[in-house]
Amino acid sequence: MTDQTSQAELVRQSLKRRYRKERRFRAYGVIAIAIALSALVILFADIIGKGSAGFMKTTLNLEVELDGEMMYLDDATDERQIKMADFVEPLIQALMKELPSASESDRSAVRDLINPYASVTLRDALKENPDWLNTSRSMTFLAHTDVDVFVKHAGDSAYSIKLTEQQRDWVNQLVEKGVVETSFNDTFFKNGDSRDPSKAGILGAMIGSLLTMVVTLALSFPIGVAAAIYLEEFAPQNKLTDFIEVNINNLAAVPSIIFGLLGLAVFINLFGMPRSVPVVGGLVLTLMTLPTIIISSRAAIKSVPPSIREAAEGIGASKMQVVLHHVLPLAMPGMLTGSIIGMAQALGETAPLLLIGMVAFIVDVPNGFFDSATVLPVQVFLWAGSPELAFIERASAAIMVLLTFLIGMNALAIWLRKRLERRW
Amino acid sequence: MKLKAALTSVALAGSIAAVSTPAMARDTISIVGSSTVYPFATVVAERFGTKTDFATPKLESTGSGGGLKLFCQGIGTQHPDITNASRRMKPSEYDMCQGNGVTDITEFRIGSDGIVIASSNNAENLDISLEQLFLALAKEVPNPDNENELIANPYDKWSDIDSSLPNVAIQVMGPPPTSGTRDAFVELAMQGGCEDLPAVADMSEDDMEGVCHSMREDGPFIEAGENDNLIVQKLMSDSGMYGIFGYSFLEENADRLQAARLNGMVPTVENIAADQYPVARSLFFYVKKAHVGVVPGISEYVEEFASQAAMGRNGYLKSVGLIVPPRDALMDLQDKAASMPNLQKSELL
Structure with missing residues (x-):
């Protein structure tokens, strides 16, 4: 009789310990899942935090004067003339018009706000529509990558801003005027690779x-x-x-x-x-x-x-x-x-x-x-x-x-x- | 029924993929070679592709040695047309080319690239001689008490080497042995600082190379992988850290990083172009002449590379960090692009 009660007593005594053990065992499982999940969350947060800006692009909305004389172009259907024509000048002049504070000596600084491939965009547009010559067109061009980085990441220590003080000032003015805009980066889905980040796509x-x-x-x-x-x-x-x-x-x-x-x-x-x-x-x-x-x-x-x-x-x-x-x-x-x-x-x-x-x-x-x-x-x-x-x-x-x-x-x-x- | 249709379509697609014959003629220029030249050559290739009616050349970054090996494998469109190199072709590689029928090669020297030791702007900048650099990073260095004996590197802090150097632990991140940057760093900086030490002066060439080219493996030199962006990020977060990489990464991060003076020289465009900065190397590319005229656009691509627009004082290659050649060298390069002279073995010896 006494033997049996002590058996039951023994089980009762060990019960607490066994419950504790089981709780601990479950906790290990929860911890394992938490570690796996937090690794996943960190990965996603890092990628999305860094990558979301990649889905935005910075563009310049310019009123371009397609003056044949200025571009050395009098017939836009002539392949040879198209090759020799100057497609950078109209872009610079259009941007200069938006920046009254920029003088003639600032031309190269102004040019550095425009994407180097913007002139190709203009060339291709004119090739397709030769009748645009000697008219004025409102067009959208990619901004220079430095401008893109400045607009998206000013004040972010992970990025290095390469614009001069004067250029930053201009960009801020242009943003206020609505000339510089950020929008959904369709270029990213329309282009192949490029060494120019703004033009690069997948x-x-x-x-x-x-x-x-x-x-x-x-x-x-x-x-x-x-x-x-x-x-x-x-x-x-x-x-x-x-x-x-x-x-x-x-x-x-x-x-x-x-x-x-x-x-x-x-x-x-x-x-x-x-x-x-x-x-x-x-x-x-x-x-x-x-x-x-x-x-x-x-x-x-x-x-x-x-x-x-x-x-x-x-x-x-x-x-x-x-x-x-x-x-x-x-x-x-x-x-x-x-x-x-x-x-x-x-x-x-x-x-x-x-x-x-x-x-x-x-x-x-x-x-x-x-x-x-x-x-x-x-x-x-x-x-x-x-x-x-x-x-x-x-x-x-x-x-x-x-x-x-x-x-x-x-x-x-x-x-x-x-x-x-x-x-x- | 649905299943049958699905299976048939998959089988059909398979047979189409398997049957269509390989296009043997190639209309895209194929370029291989150095990862150091890659950022410059890709920019030229892209400009060339948008400016002309030719297809944009395809570039593979295989390393200088790997590129030359592919290049020298033979004539025919399955082999590359151009290879880039961050060092000159070796005579043995020239022989390999000749042996495989690649007899006519033109060499172009396209400017230089400097290797810098940089740190965060908040760190104490280094002003260091190559010898001190060797003492900081080599596996074995002369015993401070007996200059003819070599011992395992005992230095933990820069200031242990010379009191003028910063009083912080030596921590330098650099490229792994597979990288061309590492080869150049070891050859130019480490060997430069080691050759004249009395302990190695009387050694045979092989032994000397063994001592001079061994980086320490006890912690202060950290192999950081091929991704230089990671080194830059690490430097930003730890101001006691120094990093070794190409000049273009310094230029890209100019407002956040500072470069160490080596032998009193700051890595600037002028110093590197004039060969004043001690750790600078020339960059090359080699053209397979048998492919000129077979694969369209090769001579036009070379012309674009040697043009004023690319390599002039305000050229687009300069803005991506290439140290462009001086005017006379550029003129020579343009003459070469027009005439494409054959490379002779005697030039490489």
Whole structure:
């Protein structure tokens, strides 16, 4: 009797300690999640804080006098004359008119407020509309990057303002007059790369990523699925298939730079394919994503209950009919999810592309699979290493675009799984 | 049914991608080479692309050595047309080119770049000789008590080396060994400060190089990776820190950073162009003459590079930090761009 009470007593006594232990255990879990979340929050806060300014551009609204005599141009349809004409002068004069305090000796200081490529904008506009010659037009031009930095980041110690006191004064006047304005940076989405941060855009990199991903998906999905089906449904279980399976699993863990080396040796040096093109990039990334797709597809096929196969076989379906009519449709959601995750991984990859020449300064937006191109993460890498401070915000803005794509792809994977998944 | 359509379309896209034949002729100039020349060459390439009807050249930053290796691999459009270098071509690289059929090469010297040691404006600026710099950053230095004996670097503070230097711990961030800036810094600054020390004066050339080119690994020298922006940010937040990088980063941050005097010389455009500043190097690019006329625009690109608009006193390359050559050198460069003389091996020896 006394023995039993002491047992119950013992349990009661230890109960408190056990509860405490469990509370502590749960707290560890909460702490782990908090650390992971705070790392994510810090990352996002830093990128968004730095990058949001990259989505704004600073422009000059100018009333440009397109005086043929001043520009040495009397026929805007003549290619030769267009080449020789002076498109900077009308811009300087238009800006001088807005700055009554600037004298003739300040011309070069005034010129330094205008983007060096603004004259190209004017030239192209005149080429398209030759009848604008000898008229007055109200047009919008990009401001110089120094002005852009000053307008957005005056007083921010992370940026260095390169304008003189006088120029700062002028810019402040122009902002008040509405000549200098900041607006949504559509240039960022319309242009390829540039060494002028104001003119630089990610369209080239976005198209390059798209072309590379199309090649990757078109090759890795059918090959991966076919390999998975054969290995799961048809291949005999023997030493050879075991060996292949082990190798595929190992391949998934190989550092991506190795695939780049392989691509350089095989596709470029052996087959003589051109450097820096999306086809070669896609081929290299195919090698990288294949193991991921094969492994996830095999897992998806395995999860189809054997009763379905047996039922199909029982009513006389051939092996191929079983696979194509029953197993494949049921395994498809899992295969798609695996493929999308593999593609998302490939989208963020830079290391293998370094070796096949896709880490390059490419201004022209690619038009096809054999045009030189770069991809989004490479663009981030190139901008982050540029000496111009204004590229920091462009790099962060490009990261935001890249993350949007990645989140979109992962969301698609989740949606597909939710929609197509069947439970037994 | 839907599934079938999806599968067919994917397969179709795959076959299209696989079947379309590679375009062997190339109409874009392909440029590789030094990461130091990259910021300048990209600006020229972009201007060239907007000014003319040619496609904008494609530039890869592969490092000087990597660029020359690609360049010398052969003739044909899968090989680059131009390579940039932050040092001169080596005779061995010339031989490699010749061996692969790249016989006619033209060399262009396009001005210089200085390497600076900079700190935040709030820090105490350094006024240091190359020898003192060597003592601060080398792995092994002469024993202060016996100048012929080499010992592991004992200096913790700048003032331990010389009382005129700041009384702060030595902390210098610099580029990793893969970088051309590091090569140049080691060759020009470290070797410059080490050669005349009695302890190494009688050594064989290889041994001397071993001593002079070894940076210390016990903490005061910090390898900061290839991203010079990170070094600049770090300097801003820690005023006891010094950083090593190219002149263009100093110019970009001119109002926040100050540059150390080396051997009494401030890194200014004039001092670097006149070879007065001790840690400055010439920049080059090499053109494969067999590709001129095959890939459109090469000679026009070279002309643009050598033009007054690019490299003149008020040229656009100057505003991105290139130390432009003096007038006579620029005239020579323009003559060279017009005639494209062959580089001879004897010039490199």
